[in-house]
Amino acid sequence: MSWIEEYAAQRCAESKEFAEVYAQECEKMDLAMALVGLRDELGLTQKQLAHLAGKPQSTIARIENGTTSPTVGLLTEIATSVGRTLEVRFSSGEAGRASLRTAERATTLSSMDNFLAPAKREAVAQPA
DSSP states (O other), X not given: OOHHHHHHHHHHHHOHHHHHHHHHHHHHHHHHHHHHHHHHHHTOOHHHHHHHHTSOHHHHHHHHTTSOOXXXXXXXXXXXXXXXXXXXXXXXXXXXXXXXXXXXXXHHHHHHHHHHHHHHHHHXXXXX
16 A cells, blocks of 8 residues: 555544545546546547547546546446446445556556655654
8 A cells, every 4th residue: 555545544544524525536536537448448538538429528538637526327328338338336435446456547646645655754854
């Protein structure tokens, strides 16, 4: 587990509000990574996928950058437009979320961890 994940777990344990917001943001990130993965797998740009789905390119961009929470209906339309089906799973807690975590998300967290590690070391070395 990266230090970012450890920090998030600690904050979730300390604050119910933080835990709720963090869970929502994780869901958005998982959706974003799944959509980016689908597009990459199909070799499509956002504009091409949007055209196939009959949606504006901005809709695809907002899903991929996590600024919207798409409906099941919208995700189904996108999946159907490229000959796929939408799968929904119900899981319990972090164990379920971890089992669904994509390699891309783990890579993203690792990259963030590596990027932020020097700042963290500096903050620890210099008391406030």
